[in-house]
Amino acid sequence: MSVTLNRVRRAFYMDSVALMQLSQAIGRLPGVTSAALMIGSDNNKALLGDAGLLAEEGAAATANDLIIAVTSTDEVLGKDALSRAESLLERPVSNDNGATPHAGSLGSALARLEDANIALISVPGEFAAAEARKALRRGLHVMLFSDNVSVAQERALKEDARTRGLLLMGPDCGTALIGGVPLAFSNVVPGGNIGIISASGTGLQEVSSLIARHGGGISHGIGVGGRDLNEEVGGITTLMALQALEEDPATEHIIVISKPPGSAVAAMVLDRIGASTKEFTVCLVGLDRIDVPKNAKAVPTLKAAADAALGGHAIGTDFDAASLAQKICMERRSAAGPWIRGLYSGGTLCAEAQIVMRSAGLDVASNAPVPGARTLAGSHADMHTAIDLGADEYTVARPHPMIDPSVRHDELMAAAGHPGTAVILLDLVIGYGAHEDPAGELASTLDGLELPLPPIVASVCGTRGDPQGYESQVAKLRAAGIHVAPSNAQAAELAVEIARHASL
Amino acid sequence: MPPTLSGQLLRDGPKVVNIGLSGFARDLRRQRVPVVQVDWKPPLITDSRTAEILETLSPNQETEKGAMVRSIEAANAEALDRICAGDPVLVDVQPAAAVLAGFPDRTVLHAGPPITWDRMCGPMRSAVAGAIVFEGWANTLRDAEGLAESGKIEFQPNHHFDAVGPMTGMTTPQMQVLVVENREFGNRAYCTVNEGLGNVMRFGGNDAEVVARLEWIAAEVGPALGAAIRHRGGIPLKGLIARGLSMGDEMHMRNAACTSLFIRELAPALAETAGSGELLASLLEFMGGNDMFFLNIAMAMAKATIMPAHGIENCTIVTTMARNGTDFGIRVSGTGDQWFTAPAAMAQGLYFAGFSEDDGNPDIGDSCIVETVGLGGFAMAASPAVVGFVGAGSAADAIGYTRSMAEITVGQNPEWTLPSLDYTGVPTAIDVLKVLEMGIEPVINTAIAHREPGRGQVGAGVVRAPFSCFEQALARFAESVGAI
Numbered sequence: 003m004s005v006t007l008n009r010v011r012r013a014f015y016m017d018s019v020a021l022m023q024l025s026q027a028i029g030r031l032p033g034v035t036s037a038a039l040m041i042g043s044d045n046n047k048a049l050l051g052d053a054g055l056l057a058e059e060g061a062a063a064t065a066n067d068l069i070i071a072v073t074s075t076d077e078v079l080g081k082d083a084l085s086r087a088e089s090l091l092e093r094p095v096s097n098d099n100g101a102t103p104h105a106g107s108l109g110s111a112l113a114r115l116e117d118a119n120i121a122l123i124s125v126p127g128e129f130a131a132a133e134a135r136k137a138l139r140r141g142l143h144v145m146l147f148s149d150n151v152s153v154a155q156e157r158a159l160k161e162d163a164r165t166r167g168l169l170l171m172g173p174d175c176g177t178a179l180i181g182g183v184p185l186a187f188s189n190v191v192p193g194g195n196i197g198i199i200s201a202s203g204t205g206l207q208e209v210s211s212l213i214a215r216h217g218g219g220i221s222h223g224i225g226v227g228g229r230d231l232n233e234e235v236g237g238i239t240t241l242m243a244l245q246a247l248e249e250d251p252a253t254e255h256i257i258v259i260s261k262p263p264g265s266a267v268a269a270m271v272l273d274r275i276g277a278s279t280k281e282f283t284v285c286l287v288g289l290d291r292i293d294v295p296k297n298a299k300a301v302p303t304l305k306a307a308a309d310a311a312l313g314g315h316a317i318g319t320d321f322d323a324a325s326l327a328q329k330i331c332m333e334r335r336s337a338a339g340p341w342i343r344g345l346y347s348g349g350t351l352c353a354e355a356q357i358v359m360r361s362a363g364l365d366v367a368s369n370a371p372v373p374g375a376r377t378l379a380g381s382h383a384d385m386h387t388a389i390d391l392g393a394d395e396y397t398v399a400r401p402h403p404m405i406d407p408s409v410r411h412d413e414l415m416a417a418a419g420h421p422g423t424a425v426i427l428l429d430l431v432i433g434y435g436a437h438e439d440p441a442g443e444l445a446s447t448l449d450g451l452e453l454p455l456p457p458i459v460a461s462v463c464g465t466r467g468d469p470q471g472y473e474s475q476v477a478k479l480r481a482a483g484i485h486v487a488p489s490n491a492q493a494a495e496l497a498v499e500i501a502r503h504a505s506l
Numbered sequence: 507m508p509p510t511l512s513g514q515l516l517r518d519g520p521k522v523v524n525i526g527l528s529g530f531a532r533d534l535r536r537q538r539v540p541v542v543q544v545d546w547k548p549p550l551i552t553d554s555r556t557a558e559i560l561e562t563l564s565p566n567q568e569t570e571k572g573a574m575v576r577s578i579e580a581a582n583a584e585a586l587d588r589i590c591a592g593d594p595v596l597v598d599v600q601p602a603a604a605v606l607a608g609f610p611d612r613t614v615l616h617a618g619p620p621i622t623w624d625r626m627c628g629p630m631r632s633a634v635a636g637a638i639v640f641e642g643w644a645n646t647l648r649d650a651e652g653l654a655e656s657g658k659i660e661f662q663p664n665h666h667f668d669a670v671g672p673m674t675g676m677t678t679p680q681m682q683v684l685v686v687e688n689r690e691f692g693n694r695a696y697c698t699v700n701e702g703l704g705n706v707m708r709f710g711g712n713d714a715e716v717v718a719r720l721e722w723i724a725a726e727v728g729p730a731l732g733a734a735i736r737h738r739g740g741i742p743l744k745g746l747i748a749r750g751l752s753m754g755d756e757m758h759m760r761n762a763a764c765t766s767l768f769i770r771e772l773a774p775a776l777a778e779t780a781g782s783g784e785l786l787a788s789l790l791e792f793m794g795g796n797d798m799f800f801l802n803i804a805m806a807m808a809k810a811t812i813m814p815a816h817g818i819e820n821c822t823i824v825t826t827m828a829r830n831g832t833d834f835g836i837r838v839s840g841t842g843d844q845w846f847t848a849p850a851a852m853a854q855g856l857y858f859a860g861f862s863e864d865d866g867n868p869d870i871g872d873s874c875i876v877e878t879v880g881l882g883g884f885a886m887a888a889s890p891a892v893v894g895f896v897g898a899g900s901a902a903d904a905i906g907y908t909r910s911m912a913e914i915t916v917g918q919n920p921e922w923t924l925p926s927l928d929y930t931g932v933p934t935a936i937d938v939l940k941v942l943e944m945g946i947e948p949v950i951n952t953a954i955a956h957r958e959p960g961r962g963q964v965g966a967g968v969v970r971a972p973f974s975c976f977e978q979a980l981a982r983f984a985e986s987v988g989a990i
Contacts, residue, residue: 041548043548065548066548066550104528104542104543104544104545105523105542105543105544105545105913106544106545106909106910106912106913106944106946107544107913107940107943107944108523108525108544109940109943110544110912110913111523111525111542111543111544112523114542115521115523115540115541115542117521117540118521118522118523118540118542119514119515119518119520119521120515120520120521120522120523121522121523121524121525122522122523122524122525122526122530123525123526124524124525124526124527124530125525125526125546126548129546129548129549132549132557133525133546135561136564137523137525139564142523143511143512143515147526147527147530148526166511167510167511167512168511168512169511169512169515180515180516180519180520181516181517181518181519181520182519183519183520183534183537183539184533184537185520185522185530185534186530221516222516242510242512243512245510245512245513246510246512246513246515246516247516249509249510249513249516250513250516250517434533435529435530435533
C-alpha cells in the first residue's frame with residue numbers, strides 16, 4: 003500500500019537545482035518510494051500529477067508556493083519525510099560563496115555592472131521568455147539556458163533580438179565559449195583559430211574538447227539552441243553567429259553542428275557559408291550526403307568534425323578498435339550476450355553513437371533515435387540500444403545526469419545484470435557545470451556490484467583544464483576496469499567490435 | 507561595414523548578468539569574469555494587464571513611450587529629492603480641533619483607508635465607542651455604539667486631515683496632537699500623543715482607565731509638552747532620527763533610543779515651563795516609562811516629510827500606506843487622493859506567552875507611514891534586535907530586508923545612514939513600478955493587536971503590503987497617463 007503526501011510552503015522560492023538535491027535526499031529516506039520538491043507552477047503540478055505525487059494540498063498551491071511531495075509505503079514514515087524536508091529547507095545548501103551581494107533584479111544588476119553585455123538566464127521555462135525579453139530591451143545579448151520555451155516564443159524572441167542586433171543563444175542552450183570564457187556547461191579550452199556554431203550543447207562540448215586535447219584551439223563557441231535550424235525558427239541565430247565569426251579576425255575555420263535542418267533553412271545557411279571567405283566543416287549529425295559549397299566539408303560525426311577542423315585525421319590515430327575488442331573478449335569472464343547497451347548523459351553523444359552503430363550495419367533503438375534508428379519504448383529491447391538519460395522523460399523532478407551521474411545507477415545495474423548485454427557504452431561529461439567527480443562516482447557504483455560485469459566502454463568529454471581534469475578522470479575509469487576510448491565515436495566503434503565478437 | 511553588436515560581444519568577452527542558477531555565477535567568478543548574480547523569484551503578478559503595462563513603461567529608449575518613461579523617472583527623482591530635502595520639526599502640541607484644518611463636528615478619525623462602522627474590526631469599534639465617550643457625545647459605551655451605528659457620527663481617515671494615528675488611530679476634536687512642521691516646504695502633519703502601554707485606546711481599550719488617561723493627556727500632558735516645545739523653538743527631528751538609527755532604532759518597532767534622545771532634548775525646557783515639580787516628574791515618568799513614546803512623533807514626522815512628494819504629475823511613488831484592521835490601503839503621488847485597497851493581512855511574527863495567531867487582529871494602523879520614508883522594515887539593518895523580536899532571525903536577515911527594499915525604492919536618504927551597511931542611506935521612495943516588476947512587496951514592522959477589544963498588544967511581527975494594491979494603482983496610473 004502506498005500513500006501520497008503533500009505539504010505546501012506558502013510564498014517560498016528556491017532554485018530548482020537546490021530543490022532537486024533536496025528531493026534526492028528525501029527520496030532516500032526510509033519508507034519513501036519517491037519524493038519531489040517543486041515550485042507550484044501549473045507545469046510542475048502536471049508533472050507531479052503524472053508522477054503520482056500530487057495530493058489535494060499540492061493541487062491548491064500557486065506558482066509562489068513550494069510543494070513538498072512524497073509517496074511512501076507508510077504514512078508515518080511519509081510524514082517524517084515531509085518534516086525532514088521542511089527542516090532542510092530552513093538551512094539551504096548554498097550554491098555560491100556568498101561573498102558578493104546579489105542583485106534582486108536585472109535593473110539593479112546593471113547598476114552594479116554597467117558594462118554588462120550578456121544575460122545568462124536559467125529560470126524555469128514558463129518565466130524564461132519574459133526574462134529574456136527584459137534583457138534584450140536592456141541591450142544585452144542573451145544565453146537562454148532554460149528549456150520549456152515554446153517555438154513561437156523562441157521565434158518572437160529571436161526576431162526581437164535580430165532587430166536589435168543582439169545574439170539570442172538558446173533556448174535550452176547549455177554551452178557557449180565566448181572569448182575563451184566557458185559559460186554554463188562548458189569546458190576550458192585554449193584559444194585558437196576554430197570557431198564553432200552549435201545547435202547542440204554536448205556537440206559543442208565534444209568537438210571543442212577533442213580539438214583542445216589534440217593540439218587545436220577555439221576562438222569562440224556559439225550555442226544557438228536545438229531548434230534554431232528548424233523551419234519555424236529559420237536559423238536566425240545561426241546566421242547572426244556566422245556574421246559575428248566572419249568579422250572575427252581570430253577565426254579561420256568554422257564548424258557548424260546541428261541535427262539535420264529543414265531544407266529551406268539548410269539552403270539559406272549553406273548559401274551564407276558559400277558567400278564566406280572562411281573554411282567550413284558542416285556536421286549535420288547523421289547526414290553525410292549533402293551538397294555543400296566549395297569552401298565547406300560535410301561530416302557525419304562530431305569526431306569527424308574535429309578531425310576535419312584539425313586538418314585531417316588527428317584524433318586517436320593509434321586506437322585500434324578491432325584488436326582491442328579481441329583482447330577484451332578473451333579476458334572476459336562472464337557469459338556474453340549479444341547487445342550493446344548505451345547509457346548516455348549527452349544527447350548528441352547518444353546520437354553520434356547511434357550513427358556509428360548504424361554505419362556498422364547494426365540495428366539500434368533509442369528514446370532519441372537518429373534517422374534510421376528505431377524508437378525505443380521501454381529501456382530494454384532485444385536489439386542494441388542507446389538511451390539519452392538527459393531526455394525529458396528521465397529528468398522529471400530529477401537532476402540531469404551530467405549534474406548528478408547517480409541517476410544512471412538504475413539503468414547501469416539493470417544492464418550489468420542482464421544476460422543479453424554484450425557491452426555497456428557510456429559517456430562522461432566534465433567541465434564547468436558538470437558533476438565534480440563523475441568518474442569517482444561511477445567507480446564507486448561499480449565497486450558495489452558483486453556480479454561479474456560485462457565490458458564497459460567509455461569516453462570522457464572534457465579537457466585537462468577542466469576543474470575535474472581529463473587525465474585524472476580517465477585514470478579513475480581505467481582503475482575501475484573501464485575501457486576508455488579517445489573519443490565518443492571511437493568508444494562506440496569499440497562497443498560495436500565487442501558486440502561482433504560476442505555474437506561470433 | 508561596421509562591426510555588429512554580436513561581433514563586439516566576441517571581441518570584448520562576456521560580462522555577465524546571471525539570472526537563475528547561482529552555480530553559473532560562481533564558476534564565472536572563479537575565472538575572474540565580471541558577473542552579477544540576480545536572485546530571481548517568480549513574479550507575483552495576478553492581473554494580466556499588469557505585465558502589459560509594465561512592459562510598456564519599462565526603461566526602453568526605443569518605444570514611442572520612451573518620453574513618458576523618462577518623465578516618470580524624472581518625477582520619481584523629484585519625489586525622492588523632496589523627501590530627502592524635508593526638514594521636519596516638532597513645533598507644538600495642540601487639541602486636534604484647534605489645528606486640523608476643517609475638522610467637522612462629531613467626526614471620528616481612524617487609521618487606514620475609509621471604512622464604515624459595519625465593516626470595522628473589533629478593536630476599531632471599541633476604540634470608536636471609547637472615543638465617543640471621551641468626547642462626551644454619549645455617556646456609556648453602549649450608547650456610544652448605538653450612536654456610531656445610527657450614522658450620526660462621521661468616520662474619516664486620519665490621512666484626509668494630514669494626520670496619522672497608530673493601530674486604531676483614533677483622533678477626535680479634544681485629543682491632543684503633536685504638530686510637526688516641514689520647514690523646507692511649510693506643510694504640517696499631526697499625530698496623537700502616545701498613551702503608553704497595556705490597556706490603551708490604540709489597541710481598542712475603552713474603559714474608564716483609558717478614558718481617564720486621555721483626559722489627563724488633554725488636560726495636563728499636551729499643554730505642558732506644547733509649552734516646552736514652543737519655549738525651545740521646536741525640536742528638529744531629522745538629526746535626532748539619524749542618531750537613533752545609529753543607536754539601534756528603526757522607528758517603528760523600536761523607539762528606545764529616540765525616546766531617550768527626545769527626553770534629553772526636551773527636559774531643560776520642560777523643567778522651565780512645567781511650573782510644578784510634581785507635574786514635571788509625572789511627565790518624565792510618563793515619557794520615560796514607554797519606549798514607544800517617540801513612535802507617534804516619528805509618524806507625524808514621516809507624514810510631514812512625505813506630503814510634499816504627493817501630487818507630482820507622472821510620479822509612481824507611494825505616499826501613503828495605512829491599514830484599518832479590515833483593509834490595507836495605499837495612495838500614490840501621481841494618482842491623487844484615490845485609495846487602492848486589499849484585505850489586511852495577518853502579521854507573521856512572535857506572540858507573547860499565552861497568545862497565538864488565533865488571538866491576533868489583521869494588520870491595523872497608520873504607523874507604516876514611517877516605511878514610506880525609509881524607516882521601520884526598510885531600516886531593519888539598523889535594528890538587529892527588532893529582527894529577533896519579529897521572528898525573522900539573524901542580523902544578516904536584518905540586512906537582507908533592507909537590501910531587498912533597496913530593489914523597490916528610487917534611492918537612498920543620504921542623511922539617514924546604516925552603520926551595518928557601511929553607512930549607506932535607508933532605501934527611500936517606494937516605486938509602484940519597481941514593486942511590481944521585482945515582485946517584492948514592501949515590508950512593514952508592526953505590533954499585533956488582540957482581535958478582541960481592549961486586550962492590548964499580543965505580539966509583533968512583519969507584514970507585507972499586499973501586491974494587489976500596487977496592481978490597482980498601476981492600472982489607474984496607466985489610464986491617467988494614457989499608457990493603456
